[in-house]
Amino acid sequence: MIGHELIVWSESLITGVTEMDEQHRILVNSINEANTRLAEHVSTEILDQITRDLLSYALYHFETEEALMQTYNYSEASLADSDLHMKQHREFSATVVAVREGIKAGRLMSREDLLSFLNNWLINHILNTDIRLAAHILACRAATT
């Protein structure tokens, strides 16, 4: 995926878990917006704001997903998936923190690198990781109802 292209929200990105999908959609919007803003101008301020927003949203979103994992005992069902999932979350946060550290030290990450990371991470995470969590959640929900 090339960094400067906007993510097109499509059916393939829908996991079927409403809470997750809504937040994914917002995350996609946020990344797309970062894309548009960075297309105009790359500055410490914009990068700072974008990474901060990402951090904030990630925190918010990861909390939602990891809470769902706890609710549906994801680690018991599939410890490997659960660990991988959380690891990816941590990596995301760590990457964003690192990007911020770099910014602080005057090393601005290029738009392409940042977007490439964000887009790839998000798409990959949704398509490969979240989908498995969602399948588990949907299965649990179907079982209880």
Next chain:
Amino acid sequence: MVSKNGMNLNFFHRYLLKTRVTLFTLTIFVSGIWSLAFYVNHLLHVDMQRQLGEQQFATVSILATELDHELQDRLQALEDVAERITPEMLGNSTILQDFLEERPFFRGQFNGGILVLNLDGAIIADSIHEAGGEISLTDSGAALALKTGKSAIGKPRLLRNHPEFDMAVPILDEQGNIAGTLSGVINLNQPNFLEKITGHRYGKTGGYLLVAPQYRLVVTATDKQHIMQALPAAGINPAIDRNIAGFEGYTILTNPLGVEELASIKKIPVADWYLAAVLPTSEAFAPIHAQLINMLAATLLLTLLAGSLTWWMLRRELSPMLSAITTLANLSETNQHPPPLPVTRNNEIGDLISGFNRILETLGQRECALKESETRFRHFFEHNSSVMLLIEPASGEIINANDAAASYYGYPLAQLIGMLTSDLNIRAPEYLARERMLALSEERNYFIFRHRLASGEIRDVEVHSTPITHNGQTLLFSIVHDITARKQAEQEAAALIQRNKILMDNAIDGIHILDEQGNLIEANNAFYRMLDYTPEQARHLNITDWEARLTPDELSTTILHLLSSHAVFETVNRRRDGSIIDVEASAVGIELDGKRCIYVASRDITERKKTENEIKHLAFYDPLTGLANRRLMTDRMEQALLHARRYSELVVVCMIDLDGFKHVNDQMGHKAGDQLLIEVANRLQECLRQSDTASRFGGDEFAIILGGFKKISECEQLLDRIIISLAAPYAVMGKIAHVTASIGATIFPNDGGTADLLLRHADQAMYEAKQAGKNCYRLFNPSHQNQQQANQATLKRIEKALSDGQITLYYQPQVDCRLGKVVGSEALIRWNHPILGLLSPSEFIPLLEHDDLIITVGEWVIRSALSQLTKWHTNGITLPVSVNISARQLHQSNFTERLNELLKEYDSKIINLLEIEILETAALEDINVVAESIRKCSALGIRISIDDFGTGFSSLAHLKHLRVDALKIDQSFVLGMLHNPGDLAIVSGVIALASSFRHKVIAEGVESIDQVLMLLELGCDTIQGYSISRPMPAERIPSWLASFNPDPLWKLSYSHRPTRDYFELLLAETNHRHWIAQLIDSLGDPLETNISERLDVRVCRLSHWYYGEGYRQFSAESWFRSIEPLHLLIHQTAASLCEHRRAGDESAAEADQAALSLQQDEFDSLLGSLRETMAKQYLIDSTAIAK
């Protein structure tokens, strides 16, 4: 009796006719003759009167003229004499007497004598009497003459016992003055000149009268007894009054004695008298009377003659007719068919009798026919099963009845005949008599009665009654039918109908029945009233006439629907006048007389609808502008959203706030404000399309929904139009007002959510438009919003985490490695997140940086640190703690006051252990304020350090300005310094800087012993980082302190000279590693000079160490010699990589690159073990020394 009466009458007539004709003829004849006679007589009378009158008047005129002359002559004579009388003579009566004596002729003219009177009326001379005597002068001519000075004739008077009058003239003296009078007296008893005329008779019995009208006296007359006789007073006899008034001519009058006279009057001018000739009419018209009597006698004779002749003539001519009448009269008595009458005359009467004969013949034939008819009738009558009666119309007596009647009524036939109808009929006899008359005159022949039977039972009957002639009598022939049963049934039906009618007519609903074509068959009053028709007008109505929504095309399907179901529905009806009403109706299919019909009950609900609509309007519309209110708006919005979802369209929700409306309201008043709002509403609606909705939420706040867009640019055009339209000037109450609009818009579905949320978003965008300078619109950015929401949520979480104790402080020790001593610690915040685990400050503190929450957190950190310091102090641990202060907190105007507040519970021992770390970037934001804050903190005994130093590019001037205790080298530089000469340069620069300003310097993020040793070598002794210790909870600090042992390697940098080689190798190694990394990274630019230059192994820094210091020290060691071939290989591989890159051989380059990485790793571990050996060697050596 009748026939006898008729005969008497005929008899009377017979004679009367003749007599009447005679009398009538005579009356005309006699009255004619007599009228003629009287008329002729009258004419004669008038004519004779005229002739006699004219003749009489002529006579009297002549005589009057003669009398006048006589009187004038005498007056002339008197005047002649008077002229000769001188005044002297007047004074001497003797002379005067003599003078008179001398004139005998003169004296002879006056039989009563001549008198001379002086002015006093004294007799001076007298032809009869002696002079000097006196006589009464009253009314005398002398008196008049004296008075007037003219000649005069006096009033006739009785003087000296005889009637007389005088004529007098004045005697004048020489001067012409009256000196006396000369008068002559006429004695009327004595023969005098008047008698020449009055002495004669007129006719046999008539005469003359001389009258002095001024005195109403007869002067003289033919009959002497009339002399001096007074005339009747005025008013008694009008004819005489007329004469006195001056009438001249002839007239018929009645004299005072009551005798009718023909009189002619002529005036005598000299004396103002008149002469009248009178002739009694009995004498005057005597010839006419005689003639009249003769004429009457002749007329009477003629009358008698004519009467007799006429009577005779009539009697003769009428006798045949009379005999015919007698014959006929006799015949009618006998009731027999008359023989023909004898025709005796061949004239009109003969013809008349022939006519009679023909009539008699015809009558005879008819009578035969009638008899036959009567026979038939009798048969029909008697044997009929219907009840039949023959009734005498006047009395109501039943003349005849049939057997059916007898059996019906229950009377024997003989009894029934002779009864009166009133015996059967329960109505009053008078009423029945009237009804019979109606039947008789054939005005009515059908009656409904109630008849009483012999049993007493009362039955309803219908009676057909017609007049018939029966035996010459006009009777009523009545046929009676019993209709009791029928009537009862009718009554029951009527009662049923009546009940139904009551039900129908009193129903409030408009009940009606339609046939299969929708035609109105039946309806109640309520229905007619509802649609304003009279039943007549509604006769041919069809449902399409009043069902306003029903077209003729839909009629049949609608009818089918209504027939087949029981429907309750609301509809709209059209009244007769065209007005429309709302109607609620229920319809059901029914069967009526074998036909399918629809029964409908409908009700006018217009008022209810109206009320409902009003309530709806009140509930949904803004009363001022008539726009939708918030409630309706929300409703419409939901519909628009539904629609948009289905058709993938855009919906724009806008909030509009007027800029400057408050100003208009304040300056021009609320009324103007209201007007302006109305105008704004109008303009909004003009801009909008039909499907859009504008609403007012109150105040100057409007909202609009725009739907049906496919592109955002379309809505933007519309929003531009609205902005321009609303910004145009407003004419309000005769003044111009200006307002503009700030519009916030959000676009569905880009912004998803409920109507309420969309409105909130539009409101936020509107606020942004206001912020952006008003008179513009702003579109809401949903991702921005979501982000803000997420941020806000995070803030809330952090705040909650703080109060829930999820935020804690971890402490990371700082060690002076040269001294091998713990010198302090940094308090680091951690969020022990229940789900995400332990989060570092870099993961969440940035989210707080723009919120006051960071201050709360910062203060919490200070409080916790102080509390911890106190705790440790109590336990005998003295460990300074540095805390991080955010830029926001530092820049607070009351930063030091608040700090002071936090510190006040603690004594200086504790306070002196507190350090504050300020980010370099934060310090540089407002250097003066920060410098002041630093100064105040120092005054409080708090030390300050600049954190992350090197990231903010501080100038020396800045550093000089800030009185800080320490600089902390940013860990990113520490982290990179062993790979990146740039980082290393910064680190060494910072250390040098700190040293020159005599600040302490602390390195953070130190992770390896190599870094520690490098930092020590560079002159930074205080180290913080994983190589010393990870941050730890406060509880673990005491045990960590107790077990702390300085790393012996730390001494490498300064203890012994030879150990310097270690650093030389480390530096060389760092350089080499950096060069290889650069070589691998610089994919795009392989010819970069400083990289390719170093391909030559001889200029390599590592070679420099290897063949120099290293060779001197370790040439004996076997491991040392193993370095050289690997080093040379690396250079060869690097050169090959560059070669392949230059040649564009990517696969070969990639292979080189992979090989290079492996070789580098191998080289690193070789050098690592080399340095380890060197360190061991050093440790052994130093231990040996210590021993």
